[in-house]
Amino acid sequence: MPRAHWKGELAALVRLAVPVVLSELGWMAQGVVDTIMVGRLGPVSIGAVALGNALFYTPSLFGIGLLLGLDTVVAQAYGRKDYDDCHRWLAQGIYLAIAITPVLMILVAAASFGFGRVGITAEVATPAAAYLRILNWSILPLLIYGASRRYLQGVGQVKVITLTYVAANLINWGGNWVLIYGHFGLPAMGVRGSALSTVIARILMAVSMLGFAWRYERKRGHPLFKHWAGPQLDRIKELIRLGLPAAGQITLEVGAWNAATLSAGWLSPIALATHQIAINYASVTYMVPLGVSAAAAVSVGHAVGAGDKARARRAGWLALGLGTSFMIIAGIVFFIIPRPLIELYTHDPAVLAVGPSLLWIAAAFQIFDGVQTVCTGALRGLGETSAPMIANFIGYWILGLPLGLILCFVLKWGIYGMWIGLTLALIVISSILLLRWHRDSEKLCAQASLQT
Structure with a gap:
């Protein structure tokens, strides 16, 4: 491929990725803002927000x-x-x-009563349950936002997603x-x-995304609600066919890290608060390759869709180069200045x-x-x-999480052992x-060559 084409495709990918990355950071910032804003209340409140978010995100991210x-x-x-399709x-x-929201809300509500039953101390369990029950009301707007956002990304309207998250985080902070x-x-x-503020912000996110979708469709002469399609069972089944494995993957990944959060809760409030701060940083950097992934x-x-299989393969490899380059830089930052990063959250000497x-393990x-x-x-x-x-499933639940639990509780390595086990999981999964990407993309290009 000519160098000019390669550079042009990279530039196009960056133009698409940057707003999406900023949007993913905005999504992550909601939890970070909640954690920082309750930080003045002490380690117990930090731990309560951590546990509440951990249990909320497993079912809600399954829906997303x-x-x-x-x-x-x-x-x-x-x-x-x-375009009409x-x-x-x-x-x-x-x-x-809309269909899956009641099921998810029931699961979250039931989970809010389970903190004390799994060994979490009462001083953390009570505020965590209160936080979670209020946050539960944000599921429907969060899913409507999610559907509208996937649509806008797919049609190349990504800047409006960033604008929405900037506004939502300012509202959440205030x-x-x-x-x-x-x-x-x-x-x-x-x-x-803190939970109520997040619910309000997410309602505004859903309204904003639908509004931008309506504006986009109006500009192309196809008003969104005038031509709104009725339920089509075959299409919904296709979304479930594609989305169910993706939902399973997210649930397995988030569930593993939430299990680590629960394990930290069994250790001590200090271990839980420290784990939450470190995982916030790891999650913030994760949002960048997640945006590049989208x-x-x-x-x-x-x-x-355009029938250009070679360009599809190049796009994947260019995205891999972009995402991993950032993560190398992030790892270096974690390794060099871990203490100042922790001090942005707290000056507690135990933490x-x-x-x-x-943070060195995260690096x-x-x-x-x-x-x-x-x-x-x-x-x-x-x-x-x-x-x-x-x-x-293999990386986290067969290998990484069992190893982490053994190192944490059997060999008494504490929270370090859990993070070492999850690091092994990431090596295996990657x-x-x-x-798989190398094989499937190569096969795609080979099929295209045979057809020509």
């Missing part, structure tokens, strides 16, 4: 995962210039979001300040105020004694986290969603998915 099939179908429809897929995504500590005559609600899914899907070593797995994340998106652009689920 079910909608990831929109990445494939919308991007491929856009690539073959079937993109619109119809959005409608089916909204129907799916809401936390008002509701946690009781300003403007309102009562000080503590961690419950851009890879769209770029690969566009190329597949500062443990935290830097956890070791950054590149593997980047590889597995971007590969997952590139494969999704091809329509392959099962391989990441299988890889995550290796499996990198080989």
